[in-house]
Amino acid sequence: MITVFGATGTTGAPLVDTLLAKGATVRTVTSDPSKLDALKAKGCDAVAADFTDPAVLARACDGAEKIYLVTPAHLDMRQWKANVIKAAKAAGVRHVVVATGLGASPKAGLTFGKWHSETQELLKQSGLDWTFVQPTYFMQNLLWQAYNIAKDAVYYDDLGGPVAWIDARDIADVAAEALTAPGYEGKVLV
Template sequence: MHTTILVTGATGTVGKETVIQLSLANNARVRAGVHSIIKGENLKRLPGVEVVEMDFKDPESLHAAFTHADKLFLITPFAAEQFEMARTLVDEAKNAGVKHIVKLSVLGAEEEPGIHLGRWHREIEEYIEQSGIPYTFLRPGPFMQNYANFETENIQSEGRFYQPTGNGKVSCIDVRDIAAVAVEVLTGPGHEGKAYNLTGPEALSNQEVAEIFSEVTGKKVEFVDVPESAAKDAMVQHHMPEWMADAMLELQRMCKENRYSATTDTVQKLTGRPPHTFRKFAEDYKECFMQGEKQ
């Protein structure tokens, strides 16, 4: 009998990549939990994948998704209600007899006092620990894909990106490596009770990132170090709630202070291959940064 793995947030950055890789691994039935069926349309075509609609804020909508689910990859969005959402999912997992929860957390979640983002994730981790369901925590550092998700507009239009991170170096991780680790943990034995710190292979400053983008795209890309106040104004102007902008600034302060510059060999150990370099990420996502040439 195939194991059924439910992936929540399946149209998101990590969820989507994990569903694709689980489908290719071909040894599990994958249930992709999507917020809206329309966004999940592409996932339906993947072999071994069924798509189910679920709203974390509506417990009634979760029953169908959890029916006969053996394992859960728990991904919640960066949202004000993230703890409540996760608690609802864990409660439902318990009711449904789920045997293993793999939670997408964040690097440094266990640190005290740590930062807000880490503490919010740790609160969810603790709720999972108390549920009695075997668990594994994946704690990645900042994603390389953040550049593709949040910086393309400025890079495409001005050839610049702005962050308050100074010369700080960060060992960003490619989400394809997080997904590969998730596949291993969800389909292989021996990961229960573990927390894995996941990073890319090297720490780079944003100046170095800009140089890589310039080389890969063939057009000049510059990093502009900005004061926190300017970064916050830009986030709020883009309709980010103030609490979220403050949490982002706290995270970026950590980047500036080289607090995410350490690297781990966990991706290599768990997947048998080295994590993607930033250059490889930039090459593979080149089109995101190229569309619309600098005027």
């Protein structure tokens, strides 16, 4: 079984669909209990979980061979991911595919890059098999600028230069491959 944390998010939702299409048994984890019925209707086991509740995280990891881990961008995301890694290790999960970001490094220029690096190092030290999916900026994030583009015909870029955008569905396809095919353990997929 594969447990997908962030199953209703930008990469998690298409990942769930891709895994189900591949015939995988999927447990989905969302922080929004109102989405459980829709996830169950797809044929998934579904759990509502708070990233700070060890008992619920343990239940979400129980019986899983692999997990996909992504959290919302949040000040507590490092601790949330650490909590899941701890629960995964205790549950006997073998392989964790974690979505971080391009340029994750202790020397990253962006705070999120440093935070993602901390999670990567924690996962490496856990003894679990790991794969890091490091996408660039999601094309779906352009929708955040829709109002400004419509109002001012301007796209405000705070990224500091040219950026290669990627569709979140492509990120989900990469994660699905890492979760269902052998040979991705210990790999960084940029």
